[in-house]
Amino acid sequence: MPRGDIETFHDVGLWMNRRQAVDDKPWGLSATKEEAAGIGRSVAKAEKVEHIIRNIDGTIGERNSYGNDPSSVSG
Secondary structure, three states, X not given: OOOOOEEEEEEOOEXXXXXXXXXXXXXXXXXXXXXXXXXXXXXXXXXXOEEEXXXXXXXXXXXXXXXXXXXXXXX
């Protein structure tokens, strides 16, 4: 099963999560951004993918990586 990055976003008055490019149906619905982001964060950490948290206007407010980073950076 393909694993996409986790996105927390606002729609129709609720905060929710989805896997980018994989999920059609949102999950982890909540009335607050903090609660939905916590659910998304837990899943992203467990699956070692990125977690994108959008602001209410749809812009990216925060982006965290949980396992996709290179082990060393040259420079």
